[in-house]
Amino acid sequence: MVDQVHGQSMSIKRSIDEAYLIAERDGFALLDIDIDESRLKSTLDDGSCGAFVCFEGRVRNHNNASSVNRLTYYGYEELALNQGRAIIEEAKKRFEITHAIAIHRIGALEIGDVAIWVGVVSAHRYPAFDACRWILDTIKADIPVWKQEYYQDDSTKWLSNNG
């Protein structure tokens, strides 16, 4: 039942290499396996940049009062890629940054797994901090990814970032 109605949104339609190429070109992609941070970082290397800020969002072992065993992220890949490209474009207009890359993972994740990675490089430090936070907030608000948490009593719940 879960696989019937959600199976398509638990994995990406592209190859892993293609996802990284899109991330490098457009600044955003979805991925359905472990995020390779060093691969993303290497695309941000730039001698003119003195500052690199990154954010990793990891699966926590609790959410509010509940103990989380694992969770699954589901994504609407085509809209996510279009919206992600727009977010990174907008970030480059708003902040004095050189480049930014973000990847959101979908599928079943365990505690400690990285669900989202955002990296920004800039000449100076404050724009990198500001842009990284803004990109993260905007991804959380606008990228069509949904999260279902599985608790110790086998119950599940659809989460929402906006209350």
Next chain:
Amino acid sequence: MVDQVHGQSMSIKRSIDEAYLIAERDGFALLDIDIDESRLKSTLDDGSCGAFVCFEGRVRNHNNASSVNRLTYYGYEELALNQGRAIIEEAKKRFEITHAIAIHRIGALEIGDVAIWVGVVSAHRYPAFDACRWILDTIKADIPVWKQEYYQDDSTKWLSNNG
């Protein structure tokens, strides 16, 4: 001449392992070789933390209008360790974070080398961003590390973070 008066402040007095142990225990250390980011990150792993923010300060190929070939950082290690420990303690009081680690490298660095690394983990994302930026700013303001830039015409200059 440079080695006579500055040689002692271009390298640390401790072993590399000891420096990492101090960083893990006190949250701050100086290092005189490449900073091993994955080693620092591994000490920050915590299932209760959903957010990891890190900053890397890299040597840029320019500063204002001048083209920088390389630079050297000099440190007063004992004061740096005492002050760094106090900064991390203060950060943990000021922000809702679980742990923070920072390392500043000293010695001769090339373009692109990481001079400073700051990593913070917390349950939620904003305190990690805020603490990472505050720790970085406070290190830049208070840690006794000095920087000499070498330009293409062989001239050198002592830099200052405060104008």
Next chain:
Amino acid sequence: MSTLLESNTNTDIDNNISTMMDITVLYFASLADEAHCHEEKITVPQSTSLTGLYEQLRQKHRFSRPQSELRVAVNDYFAKWTDEINHGDSVVFITPVAGG
């Protein structure tokens, strides 16, 4: 699908085959749970609005969320609820997201 068509015959005067649109609707998250499917193809009158489309599907699948809690995407881009739908469009109703 036939129920959808029938429910619109009273409001659409030119309800003949030339004014119908084929639309693909994708469901994600709780809407997929309630619709019991990820995708459905439906045929609706050409004048159907995005809000009208959601109301029809809400009645059909007994969706618990009112339209006011949703966003809508057409052809893989976010759209305004007042945007027109065209034949062949793909429409997705977006429940509150939870990435990051």
Next chain:
Amino acid sequence: MSTLLESNTNTDIDNNISTMMDITVLYFASLADEAHCHEEKITVPQSTSLTGLYEQLRQKHRFSRPQSELRVAVNDYFAKWTDEINHGDSVVFITPVAGG
């Protein structure tokens, strides 16, 4: 060192051996350039203040920076300029830092 002592004989009444302090001074960055050394050991009268110590060394080494631009550390901790110095202390004058 003898010049330093002589320059203080007029201001220090109890200037005998029991009231002298041995101090280690470390130099970093531009101060090390100007002092042509990383470390020196000096003996000063017990009543010597941190500001007085810096003025003596500034005259000796012709340091270009006034004390107002510096911070001071005693025994590897930042200190206030009004803190006392004791026999055996290590003193470091800190020019503006440039880490990060």
